[in-house]
Amino acid sequence: MRTLIRGMGELTITAGLILMLFVTYQLWGTGRYTQNQQDRLSEEMLSDWKSPKFTTERVKLGEGLAMIRIPRFGEDWRYVIVEGVEREDLRKGPGHYPGTALPGEVGNFVVSGHRTTYSAPFNRLGELRRGDEILIDTREEQYVYTVTDRKIVKPSATEVTAPVPGHPKRRPTERLITLTTCHPKYSAAQRMIIFGELESAVPRVERA
Amino acid sequence: MYAWIWRHLPGTWRTKAATAAGLIVAVAAVFWFVVFPWVEPKVQFDDGVVDTPTPTRTP
Secondary structure (H helix, E strand, C coil): CHHHHHHHHHHHHHHHHHHHHHHHHHHHHHHHHHHHHHHHHHHHHHHHHHCCCCCCCCCCCCCEEEEEECHHHCCCCEEEEEECCCHHHHCCCCEECCCCCCCCCCEEEEEECCCCCCCCCCCCHHHCCCCCEEEEECCCEEEEEEEEEEEEECCCCHHHHCCCCCCCCCCCCCEEEEEEEEECCCCCCEEEEEEEEEEEEEECCCCC | CHHHHHHHCCCCHHHHHHHHHHHHHHHHHHHHHHHHHHHHHHCCCCCCCCCCCCCCCCC
């Protein structure tokens, strides 16, 4: 009887330790994978931008599309946005919803990012205030978007990804950005949506 | 369970301790590199995407 109880005790403690290891893996281990992917994507994308070859080909799923920087999160805060929002894509960094507008285009440039795992790119989205800048770098331009609104919605609220957020049938006239992530922080119960609009664009020049 | 394992490890208590530590590291590695990546997609607590997005193109 005593050995049985001791055995069960050891089993449950072991299970607890494994669970704690798993939480560490989720919050820390996944981030290492993302950082490696980000380094690779960043190198590929920036060298691709330098090459004189020009193409109007669409960016393939999983490849780097643009660089996002948010000054409010610090000078060094930047991520390569990949094309696609499947699991595989979001593991590498923030992802662009395929089919939504590209940076600077009329319509809605929609990007989703993890809140707590995989390097948690959008962890601090809740700190953004109206007027905060979101910088999007592409090959030719640096687009400056400013935050206009924040909403907490149900995960089924796909209307926020429409060209006119909230109005799927309307024809767009403005150049907008929308960021989505999980809410509250360690839950997938809701989504936090950050809305922004294009304020200015500056041509990018390679440093000599 | 653990007492049984300990009794059956070879050598002095120092060897046993070293072997035990090695085993723990090996098991932890199996979990970290094999089990956890497999389980992870099934534990959706950080999805971030607004449902399954249907591309909303401009008409």
